[in-house]
Every structure is written in C-alpha cells, then in structure tokens.
Amino acid sequence: MGEVVYARVPEPLKQALHGHAAERELTLTRAVVELLERGLQATADAQSVSELEAKLAAASSEREQTRARLREAEFGLQAAREREQLTARTYSALAERSRQQLASCPQCRKPVCGRDLFVRGRCPHCNKPLTSLLMPAPRANLDSNEYLALLGALGVLVGLALATANSAG
Numbered sequence: 001m002g003e004v005v006y007a008r009v010p011e012p013l014k015q016a017l018h019g020h021a022a023e024r025e026l027t028l029t030r031a032v033v034e035l036l037e038r039g040l041q042a043t044a045d046a047q048s049v050s051e052l053e054a055k056l057a058a059a060s061s062e063r064e065q066t067r068a069r070l071r072e073a074e075f076g077l078q079a080a081r082e083r084e085q086l087t088a089r090t091y092s093a094l095a096e097r098s099r100q101q102l103a104s105c106p107q108c109r110k111p112v113c114g115r116d117l118f119v120r121g122r123c124p125h126c127n128k129p130l131t132s133l134l135m136p137a138p139r140a141n142l143d144s145n146e147y148l149a150l151l152g153a154l155g156v157l158v159g160l161a162l163a164t165a166n167s168a169g
C-alpha cells in the first residue's frame, strides 16, 4: 500500500489525467504515479545537465586562461632567447675586436691588442704597463673621471666577452 497525497488540481488537468490513464488502460493512481515520477526525473536531469554545462563552461574558461598564460610564457622565453643570442653575438664581436692590434708598445714598439690594453694592462712582449696609451692628452671637454670609469667598465666587458667566447668555443 502506498501513501496518500491530496492535491487540488484544475478541472482541465483532472480531465487530461483521466484521458491519459484511459488511453493506456492504467488506473488513475498508476497514471499519476508514473507522470509524477517522470516529472521529478526530468527536473532532476535538467538540473544535473545545467550543472554539467556550468562545470564545462568553467573548465573551458580555465583552459583558455591556461593557454593564454602558456602563450605569454612562450613569448617571454622567445624574447629571452633572442636577448641571449644578441648578447652572445655582441660578446663574440667584442672578443674578436679585442684580439685586433690596437697600438704599439711605447717601450718595445711591438703590437699590442685591445685585450692587452684593457684587460691585462701590460705589454705581452716586455710587460710594460700600457696605462700611458690609455691616457689622452688633457682636453677641456673631457671628464677624466668619467673616462677612467668608462675604461674600467670596458675592461670588465672585454674580460667577460673573452671568457664567454672561450667557454662557448
């Protein structure tokens, strides 16, 4: 035996229920139970479908965000690679330059290159300090402190370029 539910329904709905039951040769109770079960199931299904749709939408948007972040990371990596290549080319050009003859030793007159001048600071042949070659004649518009600072920075850079070029090849 089932439970009893009293419900007031509009007249047309009651007639439709009777018609429905008669067409299928069901008792009115059986017809009402089946229709209610189907109605409840359909409502539950519709809810779970909309929940699934919401979850799918959230997952799609998360995936789009992940893709966007991945693209940003790829662009960043590409830019970093290009900077690295540019730095490597700059260093190898600087290393190459520093091996060129730049002056003659003021003592033995043998050729000295940029590396001797900026990094070692001495003639490779007679070991004479080469600082005199780097000191320009005094000029009104030359800031000698700035000039010496620039030479120091250049020496560090040439040393770095030589180390990088040597380790690379």
Ligand SMILES: [Zn+2]
Binding pocket: 105, 106, 107, 108, 109, 110, 123, 124, 125, 126, 127, 128
């Ligand atoms: Zn010398």
